[in-house]
Amino acid sequence: SLHRIKASGLKLQLCTNETQATRENFVRKLRAMGFDISVAEVTAPAPAACHLLKERGLRPHLLVHDDLVPEFAEINKTNPNCVVLGDAAENFTYANLNEAFRLLIGMEKPVLISLGKGRYYKETDGLKLDVGAYMKALEYACDVQAEVVGKPAKRFFESALAELGVPPEQAIMIGDDIVSDVGGAQQCGMRALQVRTGKFRPADENHPVVKPDAYVNNLAEAVDIILQQL
Amino acid sequence: SLHRIKASGLKLQLCTNETQATRENFVRKLRAMGFDISVAEVTAPAPAACHLLKERGLRPHLLVHDDLVPEFAEINKTNPNCVVLGDAAENFTYANLNEAFRLLIGMEKPVLISLGKGRYYKETDGLKLDVGAYMKALEYACDVQAEVVGKPAKRFFESALAELGVPPEQAIMIGDDIVSDVGGAQQCGMRALQVRTGKFRPADENHPVVKPDAYVNNLAEAVDIILQQL
Numbered sequence: 001s002l003h004r005i006k007a008s009g010l011k012l013q014l015c016t017n018e019t020q021a022t023r024e025n026f027v028r029k030l031r032a033m034g035f036d037i038s039v040a041e042v043t044a045p046a047p048a049a050c051h052l053l054k055e056r057g058l059r060p061h062l063l064v065h066d067d068l069v070p071e072f073a074e075i076n077k078t079n080p081n082c083v084v085l086g087d088a089a090e091n092f093t094y095a096n097l098n099e100a101f102r103l104l105i106g107m108e109k110p111v112l113i114s115l116g117k118g119r120y121y122k123e124t125d126g127l128k129l130d131v132g133a134y135m136k137a138l139e140y141a142c143d144v145q146a147e148v149v150g151k152p153a154k155r156f157f158e159s160a161l162a163e164l165g166v167p168p169e170q171a172i173m174i175g176d177d178i179v180s181d182v183g184g185a186q187q188c189g190m191r192a193l194q195v196r197t198g199k200f201r202p203a204d205e206n207h208p209v210v211k212p213d214a215y216v217n218n219l220a221e222a223v224d225i226i227l228q229q230l
Numbered sequence: 231s232l233h234r235i236k237a238s239g240l241k242l243q244l245c246t247n248e249t250q251a252t253r254e255n256f257v258r259k260l261r262a263m264g265f266d267i268s269v270a271e272v273t274a275p276a277p278a279a280c281h282l283l284k285e286r287g288l289r290p291h292l293l294v295h296d297d298l299v300p301e302f303a304e305i306n307k308t309n310p311n312c313v314v315l316g317d318a319a320e321n322f323t324y325a326n327l328n329e330a331f332r333l334l335i336g337m338e339k340p341v342l343i344s345l346g347k348g349r350y351y352k353e354t355d356g357l358k359l360d361v362g363a364y365m366k367a368l369e370y371a372c373d374v375q376a377e378v379v380g381k382p383a384k385r386f387f388e389s390a391l392a393e394l395g396v397p398p399e400q401a402i403m404i405g406d407d408i409v410s411d412v413g414g415a416q417q418c419g420m421r422a423l424q425v426r427t428g429k430f431r432p433a434d435e436n437h438p439v440v441k442p443d444a445y446v447n448n449l450a451e452a453v454d455i456i457l458q459q460l
Contacts, residue, residue, distance in 0.1 A: 092324045101350065101359050119371045120331065129331050129371050136370040137363040141349045 001223045002035055008227055013160045014042045015173070017150040017180065019086035019115040019131065020065040023047065043160040045115035045150035046071035049084055051159070052149060058111065060084040063100045063134075065091060082111035085138065085146070087118075087131040097134065104142045112138055116150035118180070151177070152184025161188070172213075174222045176200050183210040193222050231453045232265055238457055243390045244272045245403070247380040247410065249316035249345040249361065250295040253277065273390040275345035275380035276301035279314055281389070282379060288341065290314040293330045293364075295321060312341035315368065315376070317348075317361040327364065334372045342368055346380035348410075381407070382414025391418070402443075404452045406430050413440040423452050 005012050014037065018026050023042045030037050046068055053060055059076050062069065064086035072084075083100045104110040118130035135146045150156055161168055168189030175181020176198035185192040194200060194212040197219070205215065216222040235242050244267060248256050253272045260267050276298055283290055289306050292299060294316035302314075313330045334340040348360035365376045380386055391398055398419030405411020406428035415422040424430060424442040427449070435445065446452040 090324055092327075094320055094322045097322075098356070098358050101363075102357050105350070105357060119373075120335070126328070127332050127335060128328050129367065133331075133367040133371040137359065137367040140366040141359050141363040143349075 001219045002037070004223050004227065006036070008230065010226070010230075011164045011166065012041060013164050015151060015157070015160050015175075015181075016042060016044050017116045017118065019045050019068055019150070020089060021067045022070050024070075025067060040163070043156065043163060045156070046086070048149045048153075048156055048159050049113055049115060050075055052113065052147075052155075053082075053084075058082045058113075060113070061100060061103050062086075063088050063091065063096055064115070065089055081107065082113060083138070084113045084115065085131055085135055086115040088134070089128070092129075092134055097137070101138060101141050104138060104144065110142045110144045112142070112144055112146040114146040114148050114150075117146075117148050151180040152187065154184070154188050157185055157188035157190065161190075172226065174216075174219060178204040178207050178210050178212070182212045186210070186213075193225075195219055195222060231449045232267070234453050234457065236266070238460065240456070240460075241394045241396065242271060243394050245381060245387070245390050245405075245411075246272060246274050247346045247348065249275050249298055249380070250319060251297045252300050254300075255297060270393070273386065273393060274301075275386070276316070278379045278383075278386055278389050279343055279345060280305055282343065282377075282385075283312075283314075288312045288343075290343070291330060291333050292316075293318050293321065293326055294345070295319055311337065312343060313368070314343045314345070315361060315365055316345040318364070319358070322359075322364055327367070331368060331371050334368060334374065340372045340374045342372070342374055342376040344376040344378050344380075347376075347378050381410040382417065384414070384418050387415055387418035387420065391420075402456065404446075404449060408434040408437050408440050408442070412442045416440070416443075423455075425449055425452060 023039045023044050027037055027039050027042060053075055059080050061080035061083045062072060065088055068086055080103060083104050104112060114131060114135040117132035117135055119132050120127050120130050139146055161171055171190045173181055173185030173190050173192040176195050178194060182192040182194050191213040193214050193216050196217050253269045253274050257267055257269050283305055289310050291310035291313050292302060295318055298316055310333060313334050334342060344361060344365040347362035347365060349362050350357050350360050369376055391401055401420045403411060403415030403420050403422040406425050408424060412422040412424050421443040423444050423446050426445060426447050
């Protein structure tokens, strides 16, 4: 399906909330599976966070997965004045959470940047709490509201559109998550299709707030429909 | 001050949100400091939770401090149908949080009982996230609302009053926490004094919701005032 999109001359950007690996490693994994994707074709929360940190002169304390740390290589992290939270997985220890909390509560105005707000996800060995749960813990303890830079944040989709160089009305989002993918893209002015694969659940078709522009059975069908309308 | 209260013939109950130790150990520590206190004079979240568990036929999975486990000795914990959350401290590991989460999300209607909702507390080695932060994480991940059995829950003060055998209008709460102590007791129909020691902060005197019946500089002054009015 990706090959057909590219062959048609349409531009393509992958929007992922992956925060357990650098884009380089993410792309390496996809290429090993046979997908013809480059790093520039991937929009992910960590680079979006770096952009925001530079823009505002913020020096982060990182509570993220070890494999994500290289994304922040060029960022000044001395004497931190904010906390960046990702899906730290095994790094979500009692000690690390207390450390991030102490830094935040010690700031005159705590700044908490979260690379997503997912509730949980599934791995081969079972369900895991996602970054959103730990974000809520720190928000409550410090009485702050986190700034979320991953999907469904509007700025995240704007950054993907900037990368593509197209206005939102000329772009279409295809995703399996009714809120993060479909809702987020629509709030940014894009159209959005929900695939009935992956995270999709039948209850999504009755979502109280988000209505996709269409449902499709899978990515291949989404591409069929888009290419037919060219 | 405690001695003077008891000598006057007034009844006394200590209301604590301590969930890192059994009442037995808590009382042992106080007695070692010279306080003449018995276990029956202590109302704490764990026994309140046990009462609730028995009443509703709930079998808990415990995510609590090791030292608190004996409080649940008589409770059936096989095949759990709820999660009881305390200030587990070092037991707040990534693995233990995921385990509690998986049990909750696997229930048709998740039941989360929290032994408090404190944001943080101070120990000699610094500030620590309290049970409330972890409660928020699990609430968000499972889309449930926890039932809080510690202060300021109304049922907690009711259970202390039942222990004393007096109606709320004949009881007075003395505490340093404007919300948990003063607000909770007042919601239960008691009067409440805030001491200007411990957790007290000057900003408490402008609290938007809770107004103590009076402020006192310390516990000794509170006892002076109460005994004068007998």
